[in-house]
Amino acid sequence: MKILILNASPRPNGNIAQMLETIRTEAINQGANVTMERVQQLSIRPCMACMKCRSTGNCVLPEDDAQRILALITDCDALVIGAPCYWGNIPGTLKTLFDRIVYGMMGENSLAIPQAMHKGKKAIIVSSCSTIWPFNILANQTRGVVRALKEILGWSGFKIVATIQKGGTLRYPEFRESDRKKCIKVVKKLKIRK
Template sequence: MKVVVINGSPHRAGLVSQMLGHAVAALPSDCEVAELFVRDLTVRPCVGCMKCRSLRRCVLPEDDAHRAARLIREADALIVGSPCYWGSMSGALKVLFDRMVYALMGERENGLPEPLHRGKRVVLVATCNTAYPWSILFHQSSGVFRSLREIFRWSGFKVVGTVAKSGCRKHPELTSREIAKCRTLGGKLVKR
């Protein structure tokens, strides 16, 4: 099984990274894991030319978005994490997904989207600084999940679980319960 981990956090050792690490630790040892740390990628923003829809590839010069698209096409499952930025995923992660539309969904002749990853699974993790219950009431982490679910729904991925940590500024450490949730999440990825 090939699993791609996409880390949308700017912090290599931050809470999103830790949560992703715990989810990966729960995967069987025979899983092939490829990690993309979005901060380290060189990705030009989408220019909206729409040529990728008909060509099924991005016409911009080769960069890390092309490599990420290839990894996702080859993957059986994804683990994706992001901090909350204004009630959504991080900007760098959004730019990456904008550039990979052609690798995630096609377009039928009638203009309706065609999922390219039916049967694949994804798990999501998110963090936010807003304290609970305000993080729920103000749609912070749920906003991250909402925007990512939109991408994965149209791509054909099934979201099999989510884990959010709120109040990160005041509580910058993962609790044993949160670690266990992340590990459970990783386990859900491979259960059929």
């Protein structure tokens, strides 16, 4: 199984990074082929909304990391996205990436009804925020991240098999044993060993 992990946190040793590293190690131990990319390090120009890609299936902008990441998404069997909550939503860098690759995630028929391009693939969403539990969920903080990613991944055909929503990272910044256990548990949902 080929797994692509996208880390949308700019902090190399932050909460998301630690959770994703645990998931990466566990997935490799179970025999998966894992690629990890840090969204903050990518060079991606913003979408110009010309809509040309919807009919041509290509982006008019000069090639940058958007096309490279789309190729990795196309090639993977499962996608793991780690995104800290910024303003109740995903970081702008991650949104910029997904805005650039709509044409490779979903098509549209003549009535503009979405046609998913990644049916049969699995996805895991990992999020964190400083708002403490349960308000990270009740006040739509990490829940806002999950909602935003479900919108993108859902229309693209991915089946979201697990989510992790870690709240209270300001008050409890350390990576705890309970975090590690949650990360190990979600990898099982990918059913790497069949």
